[in-house]
Amino acid sequence: DGGITQSPKYLFRKEGQNVTLSCEQNLNHDAMYWYRQDPGQGLRLIYYSQIVNDFQKGDIAEGYSVSREKKESFPLTVTSAQKNPTAFYLCASSINTQETQYFGPGTRLLVL
């Protein structure tokens, strides 16, 4: 089945640790995105990638890093520089940046 997978579903981070969230798609989409969702707020764009080996900062990129070495994979690293990382993280992909985005199931990150 085609789709987007994110792992893990829940992730716990200790203070000062970096953690990496996985996002994989087998839809052959060029564009991929990472969003953060906080209670009572709309989704906010962290990073996006229009094509493999390219990515751009979104509205809230500080404290995060990404890579796009393969078309199907767009991992997000939450670094220790991100002071308030507890949130729900959603990955999405689309054929290109002007088409409908398809979302993964999300990863909930909690800081211990």
Place this chain on the structure above:
Amino acid sequence: KNEVEQSPQNLTAQEGEFITINCSYSVGISALHWLQQHPGGGIVSLFMLSSGKKKHGRLIATINIQEKHSSLHITASHPRDSAVYICAVMSTTSGSARQLTFGSGTQLTVLP
């Protein structure tokens, strides 16, 4: 002021009622999306529209470009419609990849 405003924030209805969720935006757009987020967090794209009206089953989405307003209607509502409904607009930003700006969502609860 947020670029995308949804109303109401919360809505409780009895099964069978006709439901309307509103979305107003303040930027020029190329398309507007309606998304559905279930309690587990996964997001499903319901509609993408740039003019007029679209219908899928019991769901109807309309948009008025001149008034910068869209509505999502649910006919014969059912408890399984209970979810957060999110409006998102693709703004017409020149010289860059188009990005989505999200409303904060409307929590719909349909009681049996």
